[in-house]
Amino acid sequence: MQSAKPFKIPESVLVVIHTPELQVLLIERADxxxxxxxxxxxxxxxxxxxxxTARREVEEETGITAGTLTDWKLANVYDIYPQWRHRYAPGVTRNTEHVFGLLLPEAVVPRLSPREHLAWQWLPWAQAADRCFSPSNAEAVLQLPRFAAAEVAP
Known part of the structure; x- marks a missing residue:
């Protein structure tokens, strides 16, 4: 008998993958x-x-294992979208998301997991922010110029 899938922990990462030219990688959700x-x-x-968590998720979702990962020391607390609350323990409605940047020397072709993502694109940071469905993701991308100035290319 297989055990039930454990509930997700309401603490997550958001990793803004970007180049020195502030091109940002976005991926489209399969679900x-x-x-x-x-x-x-x-x-x-x-x-x-x-x-x-950040390195694992980047590798699982994009196949990327290189780059300079920086903890931006930002945390967003938000309501979990109702359609995803079933993944969490009963009564859990809020998540804390920790923001990281991942600097790559140049844009690369990611290897997507088709179970999780349908497509990818590299966009200039301002266009990427406009494309993000999540307000916290859009805000993180808008912060990129400030944080990228402090990152060191690999």
Missing amino acids: HPGYWQSVTGSRDGADEPLVV
Whole structure:
């Protein structure tokens, strides 16, 4: 007998993948076509370091294993969309999302998991912010010029 899938931990990462020229990688959700976003994902366990969560999610969702990962020390607390609340324990309605940047030396072709994402695109940062369905994702992308200035290319 297979056990039930454990509930998601309401603490996640958002990773803005970008180039030195502030091109941003967006991926389209398979479960909601037309919803474009940066890499996101929840911790696998309460003790998983957020930097490990960020690297794991980037690799799982894009196949990217390189780049300079920077914790932007930003956290967004938001209401979990009703259509996704069933993934969390009963009564959990809010998530804390920690924002990271991942600087790549140049735009690369990601390897998407078709179960999770349909398409990808690299866009200039302002256009990418406009394309994000999530307000917290759009705000993170709008912060990119400020944080990118402090990042060091790999």
